[in-house]
Amino acid sequence: SKIIIINGPNLNLLGVREKGIYGDQDFMTFFTALRESYAGVELSYFQSNHEGAIIDKIHEVGFAIDGIILNAGAYTHTSLAIADAIAAVTTPVVEVHISNVYARESYRHHSYLAKNCKGVICGFGLDGYRLALESLLTK
Ligand code: DQA
Numbered sequence: 001s002k003i004i005i006i007n008g009p010n011l012n013l014l015g016v017r018e019k020g021i022y023g024d025q026d027f028m029t030f031f032t033a034l035r036e037s038y039a040g041v042e043l044s045y046f047q048s049n050h051e052g053a054i055i056d057k058i059h060e061v062g063f064a065i066d067g068i069i070l071n072a073g074a075y076t077h078t079s080l081a082i083a084d085a086i087a088a089v090t091t092p093v094v095e096v097h098i099s100n101v102y103a104r105e106s107y108r109h110h111s112y113l114a115k116n117c118k119g120v121i122c123g124f125g126l127d128g129y130r131l132a133l134e135s136l137l138t139k
Helices: 027-037 053-061 073-077 080-088 127-137
Strands: 002-007 040-046 069-072 093-097 119-122
Touching: 002 053, 002 127, 027 040, 027 127, 053 069, 053 080, 069 127, 093 127, 119 127
Parallel strands: 002 040, 002 069, 069 093, 093 119
Antiparallel strands: none
């Protein structure tokens, strides 16, 4: 199967930004290892700090592949446009957050995206992406 991980704003700084919250591993190291351990899966990766670019990517892949793993960063809590993009496509989307957003500020407790997603995984660090992958491979 074909699955993409889409990371939103500031997630290019994983391993550098707020290490106490997001850990010290950079995403490409993690992604390379994940791809190796799921050699049968065509796993790709896209990151953007721009809302429209994330929407364009969801449109581009959202009728063609088997799953989208989406960490939209702070857009999770603000973006009706990304919520609408998820609703518009046919590929299932799993929402992921590295941190436990419910243990943080109240403005991180609401997601505009969650109702249009297959499910939400948060609080398990980078392992959340693997858990999301497992959920998309289990039909
Ligand atoms: C995040 C949680 C968001 O609230 C935050 O804005 C992020 C990262 C997470 O992965 O824990 O940028 O999505």
